[in-house]
Amino acid sequence: MRMLKRYLKVEFYRLFHSPQFYIAAAGVFIIYMISSLQSVGSLSVFDLYYFIKFFSLIIVLFGCSNFAYANSLLEDWEHGFYQSVLLRGNLKAYICARSICCFFASVFSMTAGTLCFVFVQGCRLPLADPEEEYGMMPIVRQQDMFGWFLREKWMIVYFFLSAMIIGCLAGILALSAMWLSLIAKNKMFSVCIPIASYYFLVNCIDEDILAINGMFLFSGNVLSNPFLSFCYTLLVTAGGAVFFSLLIYRRMSRMVRGVKK
16 A cells, blocks of 8 residues: 555656646647537537537547546556566556556546636636526536536536546546557557547447436436436446556556566
8 A cells, every 4th residue: 555655646746747637638628619619609608518518529528638648658668667667666556556647637637628618718608697598507407416506506616526527437538548558559549549439338338327428428317316326427437447447457467477578
């Protein structure tokens, strides 16, 4: 545990001092801004934010957020940095810390980019339409797991939580990209795989309770109870993150054993 804490400290220091993290957040912001041009008739930031999720360009968000850290493990391998790290610690703690940081790098960049978009659009539009009957607010309040915050007019909290949930999906996709990039030895996977994986998951899962868009993109109240829906979404997120982290550890172990031989 002490070794893991030391690795985590190093990983998050590297993340927040890396230009890739800020480029990723800026990429999320730019994609939102470009998408907003397709919805010029929105009466509030909330309606704009909601309608943007229906546009095809939204899938590029996952490629942008993954740029923050999904390539870091492959870069360490290519430059041999992993060797010096392993001499001072152990592979399991190293991979665990890297996976945790990769996941949260996507969550943080997605959340930061989204809040920047909300702030900029809030300078010209109200956060919520005062005449709610003309917007999507009444419907979303009933179907969204964070509907309570909409009813209480805690709009910033709603945008933060909604972006965080989308970031959780981005984090899972980032870990899948990190794993596949180790297999293919190709950095472009960090951008291509999240987009392809999202498209695959959305079109291949028919069960409503496992619907990716409903659970993450629209933070849906899938269990008809906001708290249970939130916990269920976090449970699915944790399961996906652990699954891909184990695959990353298994792949990295094989690569290290192959070098030793």
